[in-house]
Amino acid sequence: MDLLELFRMWVNHPKEGNGRSNLVSTDEYWKKVLQDIHNWENSEDKEVNEIAKYLLYTGKIRRVHLDLDEVNYNNHYVSWTSSEKLEDLYWFNSSCSHTIITAEATKENPGISVKGFIEAMKKFDNENFELNSPAIREEQEVIFPLQEKSILSIEKIKKR
Numbered sequence: 001m002d003l004l005e006l007f008r009m010w011v012n013h014p015k016e017g018n019g020r021s022n023l024v025s026t027d028e029y030w031k032k033v034l035q036d037i038h039n040w041e042n043s044e045d046k047e048v049n050e051i052a053k054y055l056l057y058t059g060k061i062r063r064v065h066l067d068l069d070e071v072n073y074n075n076h077y078v079s080w081t082s083s084e085k086l087e088d089l090y091w092f093n094s095s096c097s098h099t100i101i102t103a104e105a106t107k108e109n110p111g112i113s114v115k116g117f118i119e120a121m122k123k124f125d126n127e128n129f130e131l132n133s134p135a136i137r138e139e140q141e142v143i144f145p146l147q148e149k150s151i152l153s154i155e156k157i158k159k160r
Contacts (some may be wrong), residue, residue: 001029007117010143011132023076030077030143033112047124054116054123057082057142058105060152064092068099068156073148080111080142088138097159103150111144 001009006029033055040052061080080103086092105111115137121129131137144150 003033003117004121006033007114007131011114011136011141023074023078027075027077027145030112034110037110037112051120051124054120055112057111057113057116057144058107061103061105061111061142061144062086063101063103063146064089065099065101066093067097071099071101071146071151071154073146073151075145075147077112077143077145079139080144081139082113082115082142083138083140088140090136090138095159098157100153100155100157101146102152102155103144104152105142105144105150109150111142114141114143 006026010026037052037055040048041056043049043052059082061082063078063080064086081089083089086094086100092098114131118129118131118137121131
């Protein structure tokens with residue numbers, strides 16, 4: 001699967017039910033993408049090197065669940081947000097009970113930036129490139145594994 005096809009499949013997953021059902025296979029794709037990014041970082045090819053910089057994400061990220069009882073640290077690559085404001089998540093409703101998981105993507109354990117991919121495509125392929133809608137773009141999605149070692153905090157907010 002090429003990179004564009006992978007990102008399209010990822011952002012266009014079914015939004016109902018329990019979310020993505022193919023995480024085992026997509027995990028393998030994302031691990032390969034991270035290997036490629038590390039190779040591109042060391043490449044003599046300036047364009048490939050720059051694409052790696054767009055795709056690589058380090059910093060704080062958050063994952064929001066509505067009515068989550070327990071965090072399942074399954075190490076699957078899942079969607080996180082780098083957005084400062086949770087209100088930017090089109091589906092988020094602060095009046096509902098929710099759990100906010102905060103993690104840190106590091107140089108040694110980076111995330112993959114969907115926004116960075118879009119920016120790279122606009123720069124190197126098609127300045128009018130779109131992958132998703134403006135509402136989804138506001139999420140500032142980062143693809144990162146749900147793993148206990150990266151978690152900074154878990155905040156459960158109960159609403160009545």
